[in-house]
Amino acid sequence: MTARVIDGKAVARRVREEVAAGVAELVAAGGTAPGLATVLVGDDPASEVYVRNKRRLSVEAGMRDLHRHLPADAGQETVAALVDELAADPAVSGILLQLPLPAHLDADALVARIPAAKDVDGLTTDNAGLLAQGRPGLRPCTPAGVMALLDEYEVPLAGAEAVVVGRSVLVGRPMAQLLLARDATVTICHSRTRDLAEVCRRADVLVVAAGIPGLVGADAVKPGAVVVDVGIHRGEDGLRGDVDHDPAAEVAGALTPVPGGVGPMTIAMLLANTLAAARAQQDVEQGAEQGVEQEVPREVPA
Numbered sequence: 001m002t003a004r005v006i007d008g009k010a011v012a013r014r015v016r017e018e019v020a021a022g023v024a025e026l027v028a029a030g031g032t033a034p035g036l037a038t039v040l041v042g043d044d045p046a047s048e049v050y051v052r053n054k055r056r057l058s059v060e061a062g063m064r065d066l067h068r069h070l071p072a073d074a075g076q077e078t079v080a081a082l083v084d085e086l087a088a089d090p091a092v093s094g095i096l097l098q099l100p101l102p103a104h105l106d107a108d109a110l111v112a113r114i115p116a117a118k119d120v121d122g123l124t125t126d127n128a129g130l131l132a133q134g135r136p137g138l139r140p141c142t143p144a145g146v147m148a149l150l151d152e153y154e155v156p157l158a159g160a161e162a163v164v165v166g167r168s169v170l171v172g173r174p175m176a177q178l179l180l181a182r183d184a185t186v187t188i189c190h191s192r193t194r195d196l197a198e199v200c201r202r203a204d205v206l207v208v209a210a211g212i213p214g215l216v217g218a219d220a221v222k223p224g225a226v227v228v229d230v231g232i233h234r235g236e237d238g239l240r241g242d243v244d245h246d247p248a249a250e251v252a253g254a255l256t257p258v259p260g261g262v263g264p265m266t267i268a269m270l271l272a273n274t275l276a277a278a279r280a281q282q283d284v285e286q287g288a289e290q291g292v293e294q295e296v297p298r299e300v301p302a
């Protein structure tokens with residue numbers, strides 16, 4: 001069997017077009033274009049690429065680019081003051097603190113300063129709590145993008161065995177919650193899981209977000225399973241994921257490539273979240289067509 005390719009680039013393009021249409025509609029209705037404040041601290045080359053793409057694509061969607069860049073040696077107080085300034089600025093619909101931050105900074109404490117209504121990364125305790133309770137809120141972009149891909153490819157989730165490899169706050173945990181909310185039977189694997197391949201082989205839907213290149217091989221894939229590879233690793237011969245792609249493609253029914261799978265969806269869902277946040281802040285009723293769950297938290301700072 002050669003797995004069907006799940007084309008994240010194409011789906012992401014369509015989501016971005018829908019977001020652009022939503023932005024135009026918001027402005028035509030007398031609202032203001034959403035403003036996205038990306039915050040980059042330092043010069044990590046991969047983060048620079050991601051932030052540059054987020055800025056470019058937000059502008060392409062009709063949003064205002066309110067990017068801020070701080071030097072790698074910026075202190076906790078400096079970054080906190082910037083987040084507070086953006087939180088209080090009515091032109092800012094969404095704040096994205098690019099991760100990872102330099103090691104001397106306390107990322108959790110900084111994320112905690114972002115108001116839930118502007119948390120377009122879905123990482124604050126408020127938004128994570130809403131997700132854990134199955135209530136509407138802003139969802140983390142990568143897991144939301146995976147869900148959009150599964151829906152686009154009409155992958156049945158209710159009653160399906162879903163296995164998530166990785167338990168990060170950014171991907172693994174919210175991914176499991178989103179699959180659970182769709183009635184999948186969810187197992188989370190991590191570094192202490194005994195016989196990872198055996199657990200993965202149970203999965204109808206296998207999402208791998210472990211951060212270890214090629215961790216999941218063909219022996220861990222159930223024949224016909226849908227495999228979503230969230231990993232991105234830069235090597236001498238280009239990008240690769242957490243899944244050993246070619247052997248896994250011989251067993252899986254469908255598989256996301258790296259690049260061109262989940263990565264582009266992360267940015268598309270960020271834009272969808274930013275539009276949803278702007279609509280909520282401007283008190284405009286939200287459409288479901290952007291794939292964003294309705295009713296984001298509405299409190300904005302005075």
Ligand SMILES: Nc1nc2c(c(=O)[nH]1)N[C@@H](CN(C=O)c1ccc(C(=O)N[C@@H](CCC(=O)O)C(=O)O)cc1)CN2
Nearest residue numbers: 050097098099100121141142259260261263264266267
């Ligand atoms: N605050 C956040 N930080 C980080 C997040 C996040 O969601 N919020 N996710 C990752 C990185 N990331 C977004 O920031 C991201 C990763 C990959 C891509 C992407 O489009 N990848 C392309 C390849 C691009 C390339 O050439 O490098 C692909 O897979 O096709 C977009 C965003 C960590 N930090």
